[in-house]
Amino acid sequence: MFQNKTNDVIRRRRRHSSGDRETWSRKVEYFFAGLGYAVGLGNIWRFPYLCYRNGGGAFLVPYFIILIVVGFPMLLLEMGIGQFASLGPVTIWRISPLFKGIGYAIVVILLLMNTYYNVLIAYALFYMFASITNELPWARCNNLWNTENCIESRYGENCLNASVLCVDGPSNKSGAIDASNNSTNLRFLLKTPTEEFFENHLLHMSSGIDQVGSLQWPLIVCLGVSWFTCFMCLYKGIKSMGKAVIFTTIFSYAILAVLLIRGVTLKGSAEGIIYYLKPDFTKLANLQVWGEASAQALASLSLGGGGWITLSSYNKFKNRCDRDAWLVGLGNALTSLFAGFVIFSVLGHMAYKKDVPVDKVTASGPGLAFVAYPEGLALIPFAPFWAVCFFFMMFTVGLDSLFGQVESIASGIIDEYPDYLRPRRKMFTLFLCSVMFFMGMPLVTEGGMYMVTLIDWYILLFSFTIVCLSEIIAIVYVYGYEKFAHDMEMMLGKKPSLYYMVSWRAVTPLSLVVVIILLGACYVPPYYGSYTFPTYAKTIGWFLAFGPVSLIPLTMLWQFCRRVGSVQTLKDMIDDPDTRREVAARMTSPTMDWGPALPENFRKYSVDRNLHTAVANVELGDDDVFGGGTELADLRHGDPDEKVHLVHFKDKVDVEGEQGQGDTSTKEQGQGDASTKEQGQGDASTKEQGQGDVGGKEKGQGDAKGEGQGDKDAVRTAKTGEGDK
Incomplete structure (x- = not known):
């Protein structure tokens, strides 16, 4: 009976597979794809800023604690389940159909995230093309997009013939202004060339999110080039992706190394690096530090995004994914530290040239990558060459992460409809990239930067943490730790260590609950510079935060109605414990083809x-x-x-x-x-x-x-x- 049922399932799996699932040609392709997926633009601009703002070297304490209690266990959990079943982030929930909403939530989150993430890659591409010149266009105030408020050096110089805006009204009085004698009554509207290049030339920024404005065609071209490049690297699936990630990842690290060597040779670089890592352990008493460390640790490893499930699903069944988890996790953390040295060595030189403290030349988020760092590059000899290298590195780093995210969406949908979509994979990938290109069009308007900020602010707030918590509940508590440990033993030849057992069963889920509480307690309303978002925009933001993950309980409700089937069964459930148990087993137990x-x-x-x-x-x-x-x-x-x-x-x-x-x-003896x-x-x-x-x-x-x-x-x-x- 059992053997016949097994053979029936195997025949059905073959019939619906439409060909064998691909596997990585070489182990090195998987390693670089995983490392490139984990190391994204956030490692370049977000980690260094968070590190210096939250106690320098002291920030590493909560960061690595979160990596140990949440990061590494969740990484192996996602790698292991993907490698075991060789399925995408939606179909993988054959393990427990009640939780299939996790897969739907992942797809929706990635659609939203890829939409704005590739816009940032388009920014890097725009800067790279703009750097191919004799002099960087953001080095001077003599361009068409510059205003009378532009000043080439904000600090350490007397401002003559400058326009200022007083609290009581505008004034264009000429002459020397000693602002130090009346600093409480004067507010300067002076901007550097890099700020005006970014806001006036690249973005053509409007005054707020409600002023959408017109499309910026240079950005549309860059966005199209970025999506086309992504498609060309993915149109053959992992066969083409594996070769592309080896080049892009190695090139990214090579450029980072070159920029670091150049940066540490600049005057003032040591002060920047010291400022970056100088520990302030008093910061550890601040819950804000722990909240931001938790969010960064999860975001930097891209946990809960389906990418590790997808990339690992192309592994050979006996691959040692436990080793891969440690290699990729440590590689990602070290890359973040490494990028901080690159960034702050140049910012230290920038502070030296301007004769101001380092904290006066830093910025957060995209401003660090597209305002502060370009200004620092403009002060280096042969600045255009270094700028091209830096922004091309930003382009390749962004693409590496984008590959994994787009492949996760494609794999999740294709594995759900393999008969129709797998033979048409190229056309479906083109369709997917085209859809996300058009979804990104509103983000390259004059009000697009406000939309980018809003999506980035909320989509990373709770979504991935809730997905991670749901995953560990489904796999460890519902499917069962013993079953999962047996599955891992079948692949690796041994059961997970005591560290993973304790983490999965207790430490990691409890830590994720604490992280969610910390993120809620440390919530700050979104802002961009001095601009604060209106109430309706915040409402949209909360919908972005909880809308995708709401698919998890909604799918549970749908599964319940589907399994109950009739009012009579519902009545039986109320009266009969056995019926309740049977219906629960139907919803939570693995399907036959798991x-x-x-x-x-x-x-x-x-x-x-x-x-x-x-x-x-x-x-x-x-x-x-x-x-x-x-x-x-x-x-x-x-x-x-x-x-x-x-x-x-x-x-x-x-x-x-x-x-x-x-x-x-099997009873092979014929008895x-x-x-x-x-x-x-x-x-x-x-x-x-x-x-x-x-x-x-x-x-x-x-x-x-x-x-x-x-x-x-x-x-x-x-x-x-x-x-x-």
Whole structure:
């Protein structure tokens, strides 16, 4: 019976697979794809800024604590589940259909995130093209986009013939202004060339989010080039992606190394690096520091985004993903530190040239990458060359992360509809990139930067943390730690270590709950410079934060209604605990086709799964042998002969386990095999034939103890076997 069901599932999996799933050509492709996916633009601009703002070197304490208690365990959890089943972030929830909403939430979150993320990549591309000149266009105030408020050096110089705006009204009085004598009554509107290049030339920024304005065609071209490059690197799936990420990742690190060597040779660079890492341990008492460290640790590893599930799904089944988790996790953390040295060595030189403290030349978020750092590059000899290198590095770093995010969406949808979409993968990838290109069009208008800020502010606030918490609940608590540990052992040859067991079962989920509380407690309304967002924009932001993850409980509700099916069943659930338990098992237990992708691995897994589940459930008085799937509804809903098979299957396991003989799932000796109904030799499920009772298994014949009596005894055995434990 069990072997036939396993073979049926294998045939069905083959029929719906439309060809074998791809695997990485070389292990190095997976490593660089994973490292490139983890190391994104946030490592370049967000981590260094958070580090210096939150205690310098002291910030590393909460950062690495979160990595250890949440980052590494979640990384291996996602890698392991993806590698085991070789499925995308939606179909992977065959493991527990109740939680399929996690996959839907991931796809929606990635659609929103990719929309604005590629706009930032387009900014880098725009800067790179603008740098191909003899003099950087943001080095002077003599350009068409500059205003009368532009000043080439904000600090350390007397401002003559400058326009100022007084609190009581505008004034264009000429002459020397000693602002230090009346600093409380004067507010300067002076801007550097880099600020005006970014806001007036690149963005053509409007006064607020409600002033959308017109499309910026140079940015549209850059956005189109970025999406086209992404498509060309993904149109053959991982075959083309694997080769692209090796180049882009290695090139990114090479440029970072060159920029660091150049940066540390500049005057004042040491002061910048010291400011970056100087520890202030008093900051550790501030909850804001822990909240930002938690958010950065999760965001920098891209946890909860489906990328690790997708990338690992292309691994070979026996790949040592436990080693990969540590290598990629540590590589990502070290890259963040490394990028901080690159950034602050140049900012230190910039502070030296302007004769001001380092904190006067820093900025947060995109402003660090597109305002402060370009201004620092303009002060270096051969500035255009270094600017081209830096912004091309930003372009490749952004693409590396984008590859994993787009592939996660594509894989998640293709694996849901493999018959139709897998043969048309190239066209579907083109369609997907085109959709996200058009979704990004509003973000390259005059009010686009406000939209980018709003999406970035809220989409990273709770979404990925809630997804991570839902994943660990589904896999460790619902599917079961012991089952998952057995799956990992099947791949790795050993069960996860004590560190992972303690983390998955207790430390990581509790830490994620604390992180969510910290993020809520440390919430600050969004702003851009001095601009604060209106109430309706904040409302939209909260919808962006909770809208995608709301698909998780909504899908649970849909699964419940689907499994209940009728009002009568709902009434039975209210009155009968057994019915409640059966419906819950239907929703939470793995489907019949859950397991490894390759038939040989799936067959071995099914044997182990059927054996262990059958014995455990018989001992617990549970009729559900496989623990899920509509194919086994007969086991749950009353075919006595199926229950007979279950009881005698346990008897056979006990006998053969003691004798060390036979295979627990197949009776190859031709002795009244209950799973080979075609032979007509005593299958207990064919009562109509009046042949063979399972009670005669021990005799190795299809003879029953009595044509009718044997069946009754077997049924009685199934009904009373619960009390014989």
